[in-house]
Structure formats: structure tokens, C-alpha cells
Amino acid sequence: GNSVTQMEGPVTLSEEAFLTINCTYTATGYPSLFWYVQYPGEGLQLLLKATKADDKGSNKGFEATYRKETTSFHLEKGSVQVSDSAVYFCALTGGTSYGKLTFGQGTILTVHP
Amino acid sequence: GAGVSQSPSNKVTEKGKDVELRCDPISGHTALYWYRQRLGQGLEFLIYFQGNSAPDKSGLPSDRFSAERTGESVSTLTIQRTQQEDSAVYLCASSLVGDRNNQPQHFGDGTRLSIL
16 A cells, blocks of 8 residues: 655654755555645645656755655755755655655654844 | 534533533545543544545444534544543544545534533
8 A cells, every 4th residue: 555654753853954855655556745734723725746656745944855766765865944944745646646645754844033 | 614523512401411512623634533532641543534424433432423524524523421531621523534544534623522
């Protein structure tokens, strides 16, 4: 079956530091890959997505590249801000899953001024 | 602006009681999903609706859990004879089409269920 493994957190960084949150997956067929974010007190929202190999998803300065050869979709940002503090979830849909999402366990990011 | 709306936002009930959770999807979204997030864990899929049929119920944990949907509108998730392990945040999501894997899902704020 499908599965997603995320880098364990929590991750604590200073403002303007470089961020990487690792995500690897197992899936049948050709999955679509997503990063969702949950800011404090808010609902889960889509951050970025990639639907085929070598695609790069990007939004709000965050990027992730769909790497089929390494089955990875690592999230990166060159310079984090305090406002990026949130929980980040890697997820996929694939195969005959009717679009249902399989999530990683989430990574808590805290950015200090 | 109509996002996905869930009610109640919080529910506290005694073990053994039945609870009903409601989800109003975004208008025009034919696909609707229920997920559960227990403390310290990732989101678990429960059930998927396409219109008012449920082609995938594989995530429902037991026969105490059931769900229905009226047309392409409101869905209710019912938990009978609640147990303490049912305590979790129950999230609803909707998307335009469910059979295409690249459609983004839009999530509600969830219902936080606490079983005493």
C-alpha cells in the first residue's frame, strides 16, 4: 500500500535559516505529491503540489521537487520567517485510491526571531 | 467565501454516547473525504464520497462508525457507543473530482472530539 515517511521533528530554526524537511514515499503507479501546512489555530491548507516526475512545486518561497528515482519530495526554503512556524505534512495520492490522501506524520517547525 | 464548514468545532461527550459530526463541502465539489487525526499522529483516511455514494469506506475503524451524504452536499459522520480511543480531531475535505489524483483537497477546521 501507499505510505509516506517524514523527517521527525520538531525542527527549530532561527529566522533567515535554510529549511529542509525530508519526505520519502512508497506508492503503486504514479502518485501525485503534496505538501500541506497547518498554521497555529488554522485549518490544513495546501502549500504546493507536483503531479509527475521532475516537476517542481513552489509557493510562498517553498519548493519541492518530485524525484522518482529516490522516491522523495523534500520541502525546502532558503530563508525562513517567524510566520512560517507551523506543522507541515507531506502527502500523496496514487493508484486506485480515488484521490484519498496518505499523509506523513507531520513535522512541527518553530522559527525564532 | 464558502470554504469547507464543519460543526460542531468541539464536542465533549461521555463514553457510550452516540455523536454526529457534520460537514458542508465547497459548493460544486463532488468528492468529499473524512479523515481522523489522533494526538501526535498523522491523518488517517476514513471514507470517501463521490456524490452520495461511498466507493471507498476502507478506513472506517469499526462498525460503530458510519457516514452518509445527501447528494453533493452535506455529509454526516456518526460514531455510535463512543470509546475513549475515538478521541481525535475529525477533518472533512472536498475536491472537484475524486477520481483524479492531482485534484487538491480543501479542508475544514475539523471537529475536536473528546470522550470522557
